[in-house]
Amino acid sequence: MSAGHDVILKLEDVSKVYAGTVAVKQANFEVRKGAVNVLVGENGAGKSTLMKIIAGVEKPTAGRILLEGEEVSFSSSGDAVNRGIGMVFQELNLFGNMTVAENIFATREITNRFRKIDRKAQEMRAGAFLDRLEAGIRPDMLVEDLRIGQQQLVEIAKAVSLDAKILIMDEPTSALSAAEVEILFKVIADLKARGVAIVYISHRLEELIRIGDYITVLRDGRITGQEEMANVDTQWIVRQMIGSDAKDFAKADGHQPGAEIFRAQEICLPRVTGGLAVDHVSLSLRAGEILGIYGLMGAGRSELFDCIMGRHGHASGRIFIAGKQVKERDTTRRIQRGLALIPEDRQREGLVPILSVASNLTLASLSRFVRLFHISGGAERGAVAQMVRELAIKVADPAQEVSSLSGGNQQKVVIGKALLTGPKVLLMDEPSRGIDVGAKADVFRTMRKLSRDGLGILFATSDLDEVMALSDRIAVMSNGRLTGMFDRAEATEAAIVAASALGHGPSPLAPAHLASAHGEQR
Amino acid sequence: MTDIPARAAPSSVSGGSALLTLMKLRTFIALIAVLVFFSLAAPNFLSAANLILMAKHVALNAFLAMGMTFVIITGGIDLSVGSIVGLCGMVAGYLVLNGIDLQIGYTIYFNVFEIILITLVVGIAIGAVNGLLITRLNVAPFIATLGVLYVARGFALLSSDGRTFPNLVGKAELGTTGFGFLGAGRLFGLPVSIWILVVVALGAAYLAKYTPLGRHIFAVGGNERAARISGVRVNMVKMFVYMFSGFCAAIVGLIISSELMASHPATGESFELNAIAAAVLGGTSMSGGRGTIGGTIVGAFVIGILSDGLVMMGVSSFWQMVIKGLVIIVAVVVDQAQRRLQQRVSLMQMAKAG
Incomplete structure (x- = not known):
């Protein structure tokens, strides 16, 4: 690689191991001064872990970190900040109940002689940073009153105010409007000119190609490519991200899907921050078919499922089951009509942790076991035993608290709960997330079996291998819209990735469209 | 820190379980304790008339x-x-x-x-x-x-x-x-x-x-x-x-x-x-x-x-309030201790089961 810029930070053979999984394997990574160092990879490839190591949030299990040629070891993020490393986190780390200025100067408040916080000085300095972001945010506004995009800008202003030598930005544009992205890019150019090294993580390929100087691609915790941005194109990035060695998934049994069992028409969900989180999505599913929905984070997959389940009162659009329109608007009655959701966040939405495995399994289908108003213990136990057997849930006693199970077995409980309602259409949101390999294989086998039994399965994932291997058809969502629909035979990874990036980043149409959406919100 | 429970596991699982059973029955134990205490300390406490009045x-x-x-x-x-x-x-x-x-x-x-x-x-x-x-x-x-x-x-x-x-x-x-x-x-x-x-x-x-x-x-x-x-x-x-x-x-x-x-x-x-x-x-x-x-x-x-x-x-009503408050606080403290013990015991059982 040519050295147009000096290397300021260097990771040598850095690895990070969590209980059971290796998140980063022997990564060698260089950060160059006065340049935008782009880091790209699929979800779970290890980008965020790598950045957390640099920012001192996590300690590497092995390897060395060299800052300006000198070996360093950060014991906390405060340590890293003192050495000139700032980070804009993906999840917002702001205090909603405090003002913008208070947030920017949190933990390093400007005080006068008597240790009293000098509010005026803070607001003046904060105002200077905010002016550069041209966001129309006043320093005395409460953070919780701001739109998510504006909050992200505050987070950025906070990082910029650190006067960092190295600034890490983890998906800084995920909630920004096109116009705000332009401003952010101006700020980045400005920082670059002052010699700041910027590490930039994003899923949006056009964005990366536009502002990046150097690119590093991660796959499965390993660095698979490092290049100057001038020498690469989208195809190269996609190739490095996906790799050539496809993983081995159980093949389909070749049964033919039946008649249409589910149809969604023009599903729309307005976003709190303006615009649409789900933007006129229509799709159709046949009995015995697995339809994979691929999309990056924030593409609107989960929101689409929420709309179908009736979790958002203000969503619009129509859904049909076996040709009959579902007019019921609440979750309870939609479950009765044959819809069931396996939510993405098992802990927060899937399980009642302090109840037993058995109570969790039958929670959604209690009415099946009720005579008059009495839960028939025998019928319930029978159904529980059957599910435990069918899904191979490893549990000594179904009366055990569900929280004592491993992640994979917990996920099977959530699936069992949905199956006991006797669904016609199963919505699975990232069904393999956070579970071990064996349980994953079990889950995939179950999906195949269910589709053979005639269930329609919609499953959302951000794992390309998974969607390619399991789906009969693949739908791609981006920015709330359906941007592609492929038969398995004709789908290629490159086409899917390209479709998942559509509608992101600055496009000539976007600003006007977004501006009008923002205007409507209040 | 991790090696101590590992070594002590076989004996302390049963010990922990016994303690856990005691803690789970704490309200019953408290009930029996107050009954026994007052039947000894207060005359007429165990008379049928008094018990019905209390009930x-x-x-x-x-x-x-x-x-x-x-x-x-x-x-x-x-x-x-x-x-x-x-x-x-x-x-x-x-x-x-x-x-x-x-x-x-x-x-x-x-x-x-x-x-x-x-x-x-x-x-x-x-x-x-x-x-x-x-x-x-x-x-x-x-x-x-x-x-x-x-x-x-x-x-x-x-x-x-x-x-x-x-x-x-x-x-x-x-x-x-x-x-x-x-x-x-x-x-x-x-x-x-x-x-x-x-x-x-x-x-x-x-x-x-x-x-x-x-x-x-x-x-x-x-x-x-x-x-x-x-x-x-x-x-x-x-x-x-x-x-x-x-x-x-x-x-x-x-x-x-x-x-x-x-x-x-x-x-x-x-x-x-x-x-x-x-x-x-x-x-x-x-x-x-x-x-x-x-x-x-x-x-x-x-x-x-x-x-x-x-x-x-004949304890003054002021002291009664103090005692009632202490009993409630102790109950919650024991409750929390039980939670922690329960987690430890179930973790040990999981470790033992492999």
Whole structure:
């Protein structure tokens, strides 16, 4: 690689191991001064872990970190900040109940002689940073009153105010409007000119190609490519991200899907921050078919499922089951009509942790076991035993608290709960997330079996291998819209990735469209 | 740090389990302890007459605590029960004495059965107001029921200008006699209020264990979002628990005015705190999802016997308060210790199982 810029930070053979999984394997990574160092990879490839190591949030299990040629070891993020490393986190780390200025100067408040916080000085300095972001945010506004995009800008202003030598930005544009992205890019150019090294993580390929100087691609915790941005194109990035060695998934049994069992028409969900989180999505599913929905984070997959389940009162659009329109608007009655959701966040939405495995399994289908108003213990136990057997849930006693199970077995409980309602259409949101390999294989086998039994399965994932291997058809969502629909035979990874990036980043149409959406919100 | 439990595992699993069993039975142990202590320390404590008298005292708190238990299991709180007791007592007293004046020269008098029914409906209705405030208007349970506490107490005082409705004997020619049966009557040698408590407690325990509604109450408290996605009608469940709490409070209001044959508008002040204490003592978790009717009843008995026994021993009421407070605090501390121990034991068992 040519050295147009000096290397300021260097990771040598850095690895990070969590209980059971290796998140980063022997990564060698260089950060160059006065340049935008782009880091790209699929979800779970290890980008965020790598950045957390640099920012001192996590300690590497092995390897060395060299800052300006000198070996360093950060014991906390405060340590890293003192050495000139700032980070804009993906999840917002702001205090909603405090003002913008208070947030920017949190933990390093400007005080006068008597240790009293000098509010005026803070607001003046904060105002200077905010002016550069041209966001129309006043320093005395409460953070919780701001739109998510504006909050992200505050987070950025906070990082910029650190006067960092190295600034890490983890998906800084995920909630920004096109116009705000332009401003952010101006700020980045400005920082670059002052010699700041910027590490930039994003899923949006056009964005990366536009502002990046150097690119590093991660796959499965390993660095698979490092290049100057001038020498690469989208195809190269996609190739490095996906790799050539496809993983081995159980093949389909070749049964033919039946008649249409589910149809969604023009599903729309307005976003709190303006615009649409789900933007006129229509799709159709046949009995015995697995339809994979691929999309990056924030593409609107989960929101689409929420709309179908009736979790958002203000969503619009129509859904049909076996040709009959579902007019019921609440979750309870939609479950009765044959819809069931396996939510993405098992802990927060899937399980009642302090109840037993058995109570969790039958929670959604209690009415099946009720005579008059009495839960028939025998019928319930029978159904529980059957599910435990069918899904191979490893549990000594179904009366055990569900929280004592491993992640994979917990996920099977959530699936069992949905199956006991006797669904016609199963919505699975990232069904393999956070579970071990064996349980994953079990889950995939179950999906195949269910589709053979005639269930329609919609499953959302951000794992390309998974969607390619399991789906009969693949739908791609981006920015709330359906941007592609492929038969398995004709789908290629490159086409899917390209479709998942559509509608992101600055496009000539976007600003006007977004501006009008923002205007409507209040 | 990790190697110590690993080495000690075989012996301390059984030791931990034994300790755990003891801790789980702590409310029972406390009950037996206070019974033994007072039967030794206070003369006449174990006489049948005294035990029945104490049971009558305890019953009042036990009713409120049962309603409170369901509310707390869903993750809420009901501060208004004391005021509902007062207001319902006044409603019953008013109906016995005055009937309802139709403003057209006629006044309707109800018989005792109808009066009881109307009073219960009033209690349930106030509970429904709590529920509506919490589910429809999204008011925090603490605030909503605090507001209703003041409003209900205010109406109780307004109903008589702060005076007592005395002498609720009723008039035979109007068919309003017999109100005293609830508080003073006996069936098979036991006071009527005890029988009512037994019936309501069995019903509530059955509801908690064997009906979908009961299961849903625990699910809502354990994880409201997951319950909603599983198709539980969360709002209906919440409405039910506050209405049930109001129903229990109405029963208490009826029993007290029937016992005294008079309704006083200040009846029931700070009863809500005793009810919360009994529920917590019985193992109900203030963060929701955990609790039993049986535990709550035992908790109510511990508190009731403690205060009655101390009175019999001649301990000053000021010291009684101190002791009651300490007992509640110790109960919660033990509860937390049990949680931690339970986690450790189950982790060890998992480790042992591989």
